[in-house]
Amino acid sequence: MSRFHVSITPEPDSYTSASNKGSQFHSSGLPYATTNPNSHLNMSSSHNKYSVLLPTYNERDNLPIIIWLLTKTFEENKLDYEIIIIDDNSPDGTLEIAKQLQKVYGENHIVLRPRAGKLGLGTAYIHGIQNATGNFIIIMDADMSHHPKAIPQFILKQKERDYDIVTGTRYISGGGVYGWDLRRKLTSRGANFIADLLLNPGVSDLTGSFRLYKKDVLHHIINATVSKGYVFQMEMMVRAKQFNYSVAEIPITFVDRVYGESKLGANEIVGYLKGLWTLFNSV
Template sequence: MSNDRSPAPTVLIAVATFNEIDNLPLLVAEILEAVPDADILVVDDDSPDGTGRWCQEFAATESRLSCLHRSRGAGLGTAVIAAMRYAVEQEYDLMVNLDADFSHTPQKIVDLLAVAKTSDVDVAVGSRYVPSGGVYGWPLHRRLMSRGINLYTRVLLRLPVRDCSGSFRCYRVATLARLDFDQIISKGYSFFEEILWRLRLAGATFREVPYVYVERERGYSKINWREAVKALYLIARLGLGSIFGSAPRQSAQ
């Protein structure tokens, strides 16, 4: 009797880090327990607190962990692009991106993978803004700001998801391979809106998976008002540029 079952999809879990030594060892342990068949890639931007050094030392004893070391200040968006390029080059089937600060619970990776493995969607989007999703630990002004930015993004970029700014997602790598990463202009947090926009233009399909965002307990957030203003400006450039046929195509910001 022949076995016609297809092999299980290969999965890469990508984590971008800068000064996350208080979180990364615990996070890697929980990811390995939650998804033991997956590999982990840490993209570290020369963290002065030893995050990259710890990763390199642990990777020497754990075959499922790999590290990419980059220069400091290169930007979160370019770190995720580096992970996407790695996933394409190594021919993974799925790539999950999550933050290093436990705002995305590693156990919820299973929910994203369940959708990606059992459907034809190209991006399973971890969503705070669908039923059963939510945010824990944010003050009211931050909740309102996030809701406003997501509405602004949905309208300008015509995205079919409610949570456009979150980074907790599972991407089908074959779909990522259709993109020209050199056209992506965002280096910072607005990358997460821009990549959805470019995937939509490439014909990708999306499904939102509820999760509850939990504010970090250790370390400090890297986002600031300057980064938020840059994101709003970039989203406007992309949205209005596509309407008038002049969307930016060169690296900027």
């Protein structure tokens, strides 16, 4: 029997005490964790460690903010963590900012693994995994498009059924996108629609990049992934289905970057379509 299945968790609007309304349930019939999301999540007894892989290129303005939000989230929830910054020789001085942040937060929490130049997202993840000491890997963008406050929900969802992967989605109830114009929204929707039609991956947001993986699962998938650029994230979900890994989804809100410029352009869109066709013919 295939292990691949997708579970979707709607984002609850509120939590009610068991004494008033009894257990709260997901639409799947599974109970929500009894932990109030406004209280600290004490998961230290589970002995899990979470390694965040943060590839950067020209993110000097965003990096201090995202690092502060990440450390705040992990420490408030009593989670063991490290943040691995993989900078690809940013000309804006991102690495120098990272070095200053390492002095503030400590080398045990901020790990610097720079590279000589822009070598691609896939190799950045491989480089990060090789240096990660956690048994779980979180991948996300460094430009604050992904808010770290969602991380505890990723972790709680993973624990429900020991999922191999939990992926964030903008396209279910509770998720959304802010700051995009109509063209960008149509591009994203169109990319996901075409990919779903051709590949049937079983997830609603193929082009998203906010995910939680078991470390060995991510290592296996990345080693099998051949795509470059924006197709890379999509292929990882296709490979997850190919290898029968279990996948769950949670809603996330994607916010367009405040500082810096988007790295999505016409060349990336053309590359995406070419990569999609190649993947369709090879998987």
